[in-house]
Amino acid sequence: MIKSKHLLGIKELSAKEIYHILDTASGFKDVLKRDIKKVPPLRGKSVVSLFFEPSTRTKTSFALAAKRLSADFVNFSVSTSSVIKGETIQDTALTIQSLGADFMIVRHASSGVPHLLSNILEMSVINAGDGANEHPTQALLDLFTILAHKKRIEGLTVSIIGDIAHSRVAKSNIYALTKLGANVRVICPPTLMPAEIEKLGVDVFHSTDKGVKNCDVVMTLRLQLERQSKGFLPSLEEYFNLYGLTSERLKLAKDDAIVMHPGPMNRGVEIESAVADGPQSVILEQVTNGIAVRMAVLYLLAGVKK
Amino acid sequence: MNILIKNGRVIDPSQNIDGYKDVLIKGRKIQGLYTKGKAPDAGKIIDASNCIVIPGLVDMHTHLREPGFEYKETIKTGTMAAVKGGFTTVCCMPNTKPVNDTIAVTEFILERSLKEGSCSVYPIGAITISQKSEALTELEAMIKAGCIAFSDDGMPVTNSVMMRRALEYSKIFKVPIISHCEDLNLSEGGVMNEGFVSTIVGLQGIPKAAEETMVARDLSLCELTGGRLHIAHVSTEGSVKLIRNAKSRGINVTAETCPHYFSLTDEAVISYDTNLKVNPPIRTAHDVEAIKEGLKDGTIDVIATDHAPHHIDDKNKEFDAAAFGISGLETAFALSLHLVEQGTMDLNQLIMKISITPSKIMGINKGTLSIDADADITIINPENKFIVDPSKFASKGKNSPFNKWQLKGTVEKTVSMGKVFEWK
Numbered sequence: 001m002i003k004s005k006h007l008l009g010i011k012e013l014s015a016k017e018i019y020h021i022l023d024t025a026s027g028f029k030d031v032l033k034r035d036i037k038k039v040p041p042l043r044g045k046s047v048v049s050l051f052f053e054p055s056t057r058t059k060t061s062f063a064l065a066a067k068r069l070s071a072d073f074v075n076f077s078v079s080t081s082s083v084i085k086g087e088t089i090q091d092t093a094l095t096i097q098s099l100g101a102d103f104m105i106v107r108h109a110s111s112g113v114p115h116l117l118s119n120i121l122e123m124s125v126i127n128a129g130d131g132a133n134e135h136p137t138q139a140l141l142d143l144f145t146i147l148a149h150k151k152r153i154e155g156l157t158v159s160i161i162g163d164i165a166h167s168r169v170a171k172s173n174i175y176a177l178t179k180l181g182a183n184v185r186v187i188c189p190p191t192l193m194p195a196e197i198e199k200l201g202v203d204v205f206h207s208t209d210k211g212v213k214n215c216d217v218v219m220t221l222r223l224q225l226e227r228q229s230k231g232f233l234p235s236l237e238e239y240f241n242l243y244g245l246t247s248e249r250l251k252l253a254k255d256d257a258i259v260m261h262p263g264p265m266n267r268g269v270e271i272e273s274a275v276a277d278g279p280q281s282v283i284l285e286q287v288t289n290g291i292a293v294r295m296a297v298l299y300l301l302a303g304v305k306k
Numbered sequence: 307m308n309i310l311i312k313n314g315r316v317i318d319p320s321q322n323i324d325g326y327k328d329v330l331i332k333g334r335k336i337q338g339l340y341t342k343g344k345a346p347d348a349g350k351i352i353d354a355s356n357c358i359v360i361p362g363l364v365d366m367h368t369h370l371r372e373p374g375f376e377y378k379e380t381i382k383t384g385t386m387a388a389v390k391g392g393f394t395t396v397c398c399m400p401n402t403k404p405v406n407d408t409i410a411v412t413e414f415i416l417e418r419s420l421k422e423g424s425c426s427v428y429p430i431g432a433i434t435i436s437q438k439s440e441a442l443t444e445l446e447a448m449i450k451a452g453c454i455a456f457s458d459d460g461m462p463v464t465n466s467v468m469m470r471r472a473l474e475y476s477k478i479f480k481v482p483i484i485s486h487c488e489d490l491n492l493s494e495g496g497v498m499n500e501g502f503v504s505t506i507v508g509l510q511g512i513p514k515a516a517e518e519t520m521v522a523r524d525l526s527l528c529e530l531t532g533g534r535l536h537i538a539h540v541s542t543e544g545s546v547k548l549i550r551n552a553k554s555r556g557i558n559v560t561a562e563t564c565p566h567y568f569s570l571t572d573e574a575v576i577s578y579d580t581n582l583k584v585n586p587p588i589r590t591a592h593d594v595e596a597i598k599e600g601l602k603d604g605t606i607d608v609i610a611t612d613h614a615p616h617h618i619d620d621k622n623k624e625f626d627a628a629a630f631g632i633s634g635l636e637t638a639f640a641l642s643l644h645l646v647e648q649g650t651m652d653l654n655q656l657i658m659k660i661s662i663t664p665s666k667i668m669g670i671n672k673g674t675l676s677i678d679a680d681a682d683i684t685i686i687n688p689e690n691k692f693i694v695d696p697s698k699f700a701s702k703g704k705n706s707p708f709n710k711w712q713l714k715g716t717v718e719k720t721v722s723m724g725k726v727f728e729w730k
Contacts, residue, residue, distance in 0.1 A: 011506070089624060110624035111508035112578035131626070133508025171508060195511060196502035 005304040006118040006125045007297055009134035010175040018176060022144050024296035025289070031068065032292055041299055042071035048101040050076045050092065051128065052108040057263055057287065058128050058137075062105045065294035074101070093117045103298060106130075124301045132166050132194075138262050139172035141293040143180070145286050146217055149258050154181035159205075159212045159253070161187040161243055162221025162270055163232075165194040169262045170221055174200050187211035188243065191232040208243050212253045219260045220245045220270045236269050246272045250280065258282045307349035308332050309726065313342075314354025314685060318361055319654045320662050320674040329359060331681040334724040338677050352726065354685050357718055360657050361673045362394025362425075362682030363639060366664040367459070367484075367538060367562060367610035369631070370396070370427070373414060374403025379615040379702045381415065382422040384635075387613070387701035389424045389727045391635040392717040394682035395665070395672045396425060396613075400432040401460035407432040407443045409451035416452050425722045426682070428670060433458045433472045433483060439465040442472060449479050454668050457484035459538055462520055464490060469524060473533025482536045482560070482667055487520035487545070488586065497626055499572040499587040507576055509625055512587050518544040525552040528559055536667060537561040539612050541586040543596030550605040560667050561600075562608035565641035566632055568597045568650075570707060580621045580628035581707040584614070598650045601659065608667065609660045611638045615703020633703030637694055639686065640713035647714070653688075681724040690716040 002017055010018070031039055047066040049059050059075065066073040076096055089108070096104060103124045106114050111131030118125040129135040143153060150156055158177050164170045164186050174197075177184045184202040186193070198204050205211030212218055223239060233239050250259065259271075259281045267273050276283060311329040316339060318324075328345040330337040338345075365388065371379035379387075381398075388396045398415065400406035406415065412429050419427035431453035435441045437460065445456065456476060463469040463485070472483050493516040498504050500511020521537055525548060528535040537549060540563045549561050570588045582588060600606040614631025621628050639660065646656055665673030672682060694711045696704040720727045 088619075088622070090622065108624065110626035112625045115578050116624065131508050132510070168508060171506075194505040195500050197505055199502050200506070 002300045002304055005301055006114070007136055007301060008114050008118060008125065008127050010136045010139050010172045010179070011134065015179045018140070018143065018179060021140055021293070021296050021300060022147060024300055025144050025292040028295040029289070029292040032288070038068050038070060040070045042066065042069035042302055045102045045302060046072040046074065046100065047103040047105065047298065048074050048076050048096050049105040049128070050078065050096065052078050053129070055107055055128070058107065061287070061290040062128065062294050065291050065298060068291070069295055069298055071298065089113065089117070090120055093121055097121055097123050103301070126297060126301070129168050131168065132171070133168055134172045135168040136172050137290070137294055137297060138169050139176040140297070141286055141290040142173055142219070142260060143176055144289045144293050145260065145282055146258070148285070148289070149282065150216060153177065156217060157183045157185065157215040158217040158219060159185040159187055159215040160219045160221065161208060161211065161245060163192045163223050163227060164188045164197065165192045166224065167221050173219065174202055178202070185211050185215065189233065192227070208249055209252055212249055215253045215257060217258055217260060218245060218250065218253055222262065222264060223266060223270045225266070240269055244270060244272060245275050247274050247278065250275055260286060263287070308337065309350045309352060309721070309724070310345055310348035311352045311354050311359055311683065311685065314357045314359035316359045316675065317653055317657055318675040319658050320361065321676055323675070324654065329675060329683060331721065331724055334681055336675055336677060336679050336681050339675060352685070352719060356689065357685045357687045358653070360684050360686065361661045361675050362684050362720065362722060363392045364395040364661045364664040364672050365393045365611050365613065365635065365638070366397045366608060366668055368396040368398050368613045368635070369401070369615065370398040371402065371615060372418065373411065378617050378620070381418045381427065383700060383702045384613070384615065385419065385423040385425045385427060387635040387699060389720040389722055390700045390717065390729065391637070392639045392684040392686060392720055393635060394425045394684065394720060394722040395428065395670065397428045397430050397454065397668055399430055399457060399459040401437060405432050405436050406430070407435050409447050412448055412451040412453055424727065426672065426680070428452070428454045428668065430455045430457050430484065432456065433463055434468055437461045439463050439468050442468070442475060445476060445479060445481070449481060454670060455482045455484055455536070457486065457538065459484060459486045462486050462488045462490065466523060466527065470527050470531060473527055473531040473535060477531070477533055480534060481669070482534045484536045484538050485520070485524045486538050487517050487524060489516045489519050492516035492519070497583060498575050499589045501572060501590055503572040503575055507578065509575070514542040514544055514589065517542055517586050518548060521545045521548050525549070525557060525559060528552070529557050532558065535559045539564050539567070539586055539610070540597065540600070540606055541567045541589050541593065543593045546596045546600035546605055550600065550603070553605060560607045561605065562610040563597050563601065563606050564610055564612045565634060565638050566707065568594055568601070568645065569641045574707065578625050579707060580623065580625055581632065581705050581709070583625060583628050583630055584632050585630040598645065601645065602650050607659065608664045609638070609642050610664065611635050613701070615701050616705045617702070618704060621705050631705065632707060633696070633699060633701050633705045635701060636699050637706060637708050637713065639717065640715040641708070643688060643715040644713070681721055683721040684717060685719040686715055687718050688715045690714065692716050
């Protein structure tokens, strides 16, 4: 059973809870294969998204997940709202709650915002990405995708390549994968490695070749192009040379290794087109699975006793 | 009317006194210390049974916010918070609006504190005009107006030549230059200590090196110039080591730390409580131990509050957007007294660090119960427990990370320039 009505991060979940969400998602995956992709459990509930950072895929994925559970979905558009008139985030959130919403899907550039809101709101808060902290539903859909291909998580070797320091996707995946017993490797230049990351039980690599060797899953992350101007990297070309996932490098992984990317991709920066579009890529499956996983999250949180 | 403080344990390290004595106050001055029963009659008797009677506490690092940020604190409320916390003297930092970089601002602060203040207020002037590291302020004029030290606190003096000139030029007046050590490039964007905890909460860290590189720079400049350097709010083990080493080489440096740097670790930030956001940031358990060691062996001379009151609206925000600072005057002594309980130092040393030594560094006649000294006396029940309740602070700033902490050592009465403050 899920203990909290909020999903703030993978940090806060137990392995048992993670598996419960994934199992529930499998059921919804079947729903998505039907001709009529809609079930009634959240009829009469409303889900509001409050995104302080641009997002297309996550927001759309949540919207479809909510609608397929028969909930009403409303996007609270920050760029046209009172937020830009100086309203505090707490006031914005309380306003949305007073409108009668049951779920708030929140994304914010500052870590801890979902936690801040969960302290003042009665409604369920779902973290759709906060700063460099967590993006729990992304990690859950990644696990779901890995499970679909590998049938297990425990004992797998998962190599995560990219801007670990600024990546909430990396963080959530590290928590999720280590909780379920995978071996996690993180691969990136030292300038993009967060402090004391090895204490999370991951192996640190600065060489991509060594890091992807014999792994079961290669996960590449989006490189924010502004990292170069901030002095983390000399050039995007050099980044690609050292950390880009090429067909050549992918050969070092196990033959049946899968390639993942949370999107949106920078082709030619962190991943070569031949790999992104190649037979080992499961990138588009990740997107599809995202809906099933988010349906599971909404469904299970709705069942948590208030 | 004379006042007699009876039955208390008087501890005054400035005179090597520790014993049961009665303190007689006449007007604004101390008339004398008497063995029990030998004091002349007085119009008002204060019973200090079960209490220690010590020189009024002196905070050499306070933000009173006035002029300019009266919504955060005023001279009136800040000095009320001071006496409530046992402080009879505060030295206020110049990062007001306008900055205290002219005699007009200095005079305003002094006039306002005479009119509305509860304790003695000594202004600290800015080192550079507008704290911009571009041009020195007029030290002589500001000292004449009442400034007793200079600092660009809140901002470091980024220009090394300007810091050199400040340390050199201030030698004319023998006033301390108080340095807020922070490399702004290294700390840019940071909101907490950089380390494992910043990694797991996903907040941008401020590396210890941001402080330590500037401590090292300023120690070098102090050695070069023979100036009088005081390092503000030391927070890291590396800084303690650098200062210890400099002192062993005879460099004329003193240093302070604040209660939050020996009472908290960065793990608390997992809660995202913005009351823990302070600059420099709260560091690791390792640093806490080093700070205590530095206090113990004398590397760190002073405990100051860095009282930085904020309005709730400035704290009730996303962690990244919240203001830096802790409202510290009303918890400082009890948190420091805990160090005595832990055996880090004895009461004598504590009183040195929180009253006598800061008075000496700032060159003011405070921190003593000697005859004819100002009647600045703090009466504390060291065994009495209390729960910290920021909503009851006299300070406008309720921003305390110690909310709901149980502490020991209540300020029962504070006598400031002969005026008695009591609560309950």
